[in-house]
Amino acid sequence: MTTTEMAATQASEPTRNGVDTATLFATLDAVKQAPEAAQFQFRAHNQWVSGTHNRTTITGYFGVGEERTHERTFVFDADHPAVLVSQDHGPTPTEFVLHALASCLTAGLATIAAARRVKLTEVRSTVTGDIDLNGILGLNPDVRNGYQQITVRFTIKGDAPAETLRELVEQSRARSAVYDIITNQVPVTIEVNTP
Amino acid sequence: MTTTEMAATQASEPTRNGVDTATLFATLDAVKQAPEAAQFQFRAHNQWVSGTHNRTTITGYFGVGEERTHERTFVFDADHPAVLVSQDHGPTPTEFVLHALASCLTAGLATIAAARRVKLTEVRSTVTGDIDLNGILGLNPDVRNGYQQITVRFTIKGDAPAETLRELVEQSRARSAVYDIITNQVPVTIEVNTP
Numbered sequence: 055m056t057t058t059e060m061a062a063t064q065a066s067e068p069t070r071n072g073v074d075t076a077t078l079f080a081t082l083d084a085v086k087q088a089p090e091a092a093q094f095q096f097r098a099h100n101q102w103v104s105g106t107h108n109r110t111t112i113t114g115y116f117g118v119g120e121e122r123t124h125e126r127t128f129v130f131d132a133d134h135p136a137v138l139v140s141q142d143h144g145p146t147p148t149e150f151v152l153h154a155l156a157s158c159l160t161a162g163l164a165t166i167a168a169a170r171r172v173k174l175t176e177v178r179s180t181v182t183g184d185i186d187l188n189g190i191l192g193l194n195p196d197v198r199n200g201y202q203q204i205t206v207r208f209t210i211k212g213d214a215p216a217e218t219l220r221e222l223v224e225q226s227r228a229r230s231a232v233y234d235i236i237t238n239q240v241p242v243t244i245e246v247n248t249p
Numbered sequence: 250m251t252t253t254e255m256a257a258t259q260a261s262e263p264t265r266n267g268v269d270t271a272t273l274f275a276t277l278d279a280v281k282q283a284p285e286a287a288q289f290q291f292r293a294h295n296q297w298v299s300g301t302h303n304r305t306t307i308t309g310y311f312g313v314g315e316e317r318t319h320e321r322t323f324v325f326d327a328d329h330p331a332v333l334v335s336q337d338h339g340p341t342p343t344e345f346v347l348h349a350l351a352s353c354l355t356a357g358l359a360t361i362a363a364a365r366r367v368k369l370t371e372v373r374s375t376v377t378g379d380i381d382l383n384g385i386l387g388l389n390p391d392v393r394n395g396y397q398q399i400t401v402r403f404t405i406k407g408d409a410p411a412e413t414l415r416e417l418v419e420q421s422r423a424r425s426a427v428y429d430i431i432t433n434q435v436p437v438t439i440e441v442n443t444p
Contacts (some may be wrong), residue, residue: 085388086388100373105356126342128339145319180292183290189429209444
C-alpha cells in the first residue's frame with residue numbers, strides 16, 4: 055500500500071473485513087510522525103510441568119512507548135504425543151509454529167484487503183510442516199532439527215478477481231513477521247540462571 | 250547422548266522428570282532400526298474470523314508410518330491488541346513463536362536431563378522478542394518484518410552442579426526443532442485456491 059493509496063482511501067472509510075480502516079490509516083500516519091512508537095517487545099513466560107509437558111503464560115508486552123497488558127492472560131500447554139513417549143497434554147512446539155504462520159498471514163491478508171477495498175467472505179488455510187525426527191533424536195547428523203519444508207494452502211473467497219486475491223496473499227507474505235522469522239534467520243540468545 | 254551412554258543407562262531405568270526413560274531408549278533403538286518411522290508431518294488448520302482475529306485447529310498428523318490424531322482437538326485464537334487497531338481476542342502470531350521456542354527448549358531439557366540422570370525440580374523461562382513494526386507497516390524498507398532478536402532466560406533447579414545444568418540447556422538448544430526453525434531458514438511454499 056503506497057502513501058497515495060492510503061491518502062486516497064482515507065477520506066471516507068467504513069469498517070471492512072472487521073478492520074477499522076480509518077483508525078488503521080490514522081495509526082500509520084501517527085507512526086510515520088513518531089517511528090519509535092513502533093518499537094515493541096513481546097514476551098512469553100514458560101513453566102515446566104513434567105516430562106515434555108510445559109505451560110506458557112502470555113500477558114505483558116511493551117509497545118507505543120509504554121508497558122501494556124493484554125485484555126486477558128493467555129495460557130497454553132505444549133507437550134509431545136504418546137508416540138513420542140509423552141502424554142499429549144497439548145500440541146507439540148512445532149505445531150504452534152504452523153499456527154503462528156497461518157495466523158500471521160491471515161491477519162495481514164484481511165488488513166491489506168480492507169485497505170485495498172476488497173471484501174473477503176472466507177479465508178481458510180492448512181499449513182503442513184515436514185520434519186524428520188532423526189534430527190532431534192540425534193540419530194543422523196545430516197538431518198536438520200527443524201522443518202525441512204512448510205507448505206501453506208489458502209482457500210479465499212471475496213469480491214475481487216482471483217488475480218487480485220492472489221496479490222493480497224503475496225503482499226501479506228511480503229509483510230509477514232512470522233514468515234520472515236521462519237524463512238530468514240533471527241539471532242537467539244539463551245541465558246541460564248541456576249539459583 | 251551417545252549410544253554408549255544410552256546402553257549404560259538403559260538397564261535399570263525408572264521414570265525421571267516425568268520421562269519414561271526406558272521407553273524413550275527403546276524408541277530410539279526402534280528408530281535406529283527403522284529410520285523412516287521418524288518422518289512426521291504436522292498440520293494446522295486456520296479459519297479467518299474477522300479483522301486480524303483468526304482461529305487455528307490442530308488435530309491430525311502423520312508419524313511412525315501412519316495418520317494419527319491428538320488425544321483431543323486443540324483450538325487457538327490469534328489476534329492483535331487494541332493498540333494495533335484490533336480487539337485482542339488472542340495473542341499475536343509472533344507471541345506464539347516465543348511460546349513455541351520456550352516449550353521446545355524446555356521439553357528437550359527435561360528429556361535430556363532424564364537421560365543423563367539429572368533430576369530437575371524447577372524450570373522456568375522468559376522469552377522476549379524485540380520487533381520494530383516499521384517493518385510490517387511498510388514504513389521503513391530497512392527494517393525487517395520479524396524479530397530483530399530473541400532472548401531466552403532460564404531459571405533451573407536440579408540435583409546437579411550449575412555447570413551440568415547449563416550443559417543440559419546447551420544440548421537442548423543443539424537438538425531443538427524450533428530453535429533451528431527460528432535461527433536458520435525453512436523454505437515455505439504458499440498456494441492460493443480461489444474457488
